[in-house]
Amino acid sequence: MHNEFPILSGGSGAAFLLDAPAKLSLTLSFPDGLVIIRQAAPFATVALVSQLNQEDAKNEAWRVLQETLDVLAARKQATLQTAEGDCTYLVWVEDGGGYELVFVDTADAPWAINISAEGAATAVPAKSQLPPPRHPALRFYRLASVSADLFDAFRNAYLALECLASDATPKGAGESELNWLKRALAGPLLPGLPSGVIGPDTVDDIYRHGRLPTFHAKMDHTFYAPHDRERQSMQLRFDMLMLLVNCLLQHRFGPVFVSRDASMSQSLYDSMASVTFTYDEIVFQDGELQASLPxxxxxxSSPRRFNQLWCRTTVTRPASLHWIETIQTRKAGVAWISSALGERVPLEGVNNISVEFNLLQYNNRSKRPVHRG
Structure with missing residues (x-):
């Protein structure tokens, strides 16, 4: 099979990054569409039969691709994984006899708070002579922090919470797990929770819509398969769970051993994002060829992505280009945000091009708040 990015086809479609290039080329045809994986290529493409809108095309193509990767692994043909599924992808949708091609990319924007004191000299506190803490919850916390898989990270974070709760108060005979967890958090664990961390429905949500559907796979019950469409809601649920566990660990062992990350207000996040999304020119490039458009x-602001603002620019496809491999935005002639696609994407049949940039702002001492998938 030729290794070029396939000509856009189908009623709609999408392309997603693989975490490593495939060692061979494979094509699988489903009733829903055609999946093409090319040897050594960064993207896997899914041409769907149906004409769907952008969000539905992305979600449907993602589902078909994940099921394709399941089949390939079961057949021992290839063991492949997607990467940055919600951060970097392409979508094409019907647009007046042709396609609108949408490029989506995510820019990391880690930040740090540096605190310094000037003036009178202050005494340097002596280092704590207390031994480092030992507790099984710390193991689960570490694994939740390093896992690249969202659902695996959530399960370990929940086990850290469960471990801390059971250490504080045993589960009563005949007591449901949810009631026991609520009792622990409202009782012995309550001093570890700053005001406003736990809302009235937080624990119910973590348990009913997080713990239950990720700890089983019974076909007659609701469960979440990894890399399914619940991943976005699970990311927010995981962030809340990790905040909860962080608070409890810091209360249990003290800030000397466990530190909570600083955070910024939503308005400050939005202000920083608004400054970033102020470019006035977009440049498409294919090798030495390029086309610049205002x-x-x-x-x-709604719906948000990663709980943050994002931006969109739509332009008419430049007639001078037949492929795109790099996208750059400029502000007053100065390079602003750049996105290298990793391969040349064809523009045959494309009428309009949209570029969407997400912004991932987070404390640089924290794990990047999105999981590969």
Whole structure:
């Protein structure tokens, strides 16, 4: 099979990054569409039969691709995994006899808070002579922090919470797990929870919509398969769970051993994002060829992505280009945000091109708040 990115086809479709290039080329045809995986290529493509809108095309293509990778692994043909599924991808949708091609990329924006004191000299506190803590919850916490898989990270974070709760108060005979967890958090663990961390429905949500559907796979009950469409809601649920566990660990062992990350207000996040999304030119490039167009940027606040603002720019496809391999935005002639696609994407049949940038702002001492998938 030729290794070029396939000509866009189907009623709609999408392309997603693989975490490592495939060692051989494979094509699988399903009733829903055609999946093409090319040897040594960064993207796997899914051409769908149905004409869907952008969000539905992305979700449907993602589902078909994940099921394809399941089949390939079971057949021992290839063991492949997607990467940055919600961060970097392409979507094409029907647009007046042709396609609108949408490029989505995510820029990391880690931040740090540096605190310094000037003036009178202050005494340096002596290092704690207390031995480092030992507790099984720390093991689960570490594994939750390092896992690249969201559901695996959530399960370990929940086990850290369960371990701390059971250490504080044993589960009563005949007591449901949810009631026991609520009792522990409202009783012996309550001093470890700063005001406002736990809302009235937080524990119910973590248990009913997080713990239950990720700890089993019974076909007659609701469960979440990894890399399914629940991953976005699970990311927010995981962030809340990790905050909860962080608070409890710090209360149990003290800030000397366990530190909570600093955070910023949503308004400050939004202000920083708004400054970033102020470019006025977009440049498409294919090798030495390039086309520059004026950019009108639309900043989107609803629905949010990663709980943050994102932006969108739509332009008419430049007639001078037949492929795109790099996208760059400029502000007053100065390079602003750049995105290298990793391969040349064809523009045959494309009428309009949209570029969407997400911004992932987070404390640089924290794990990047999105999991590969």
């Amino acid at each position: 950019a009108v940027v639309q900043t989107v």
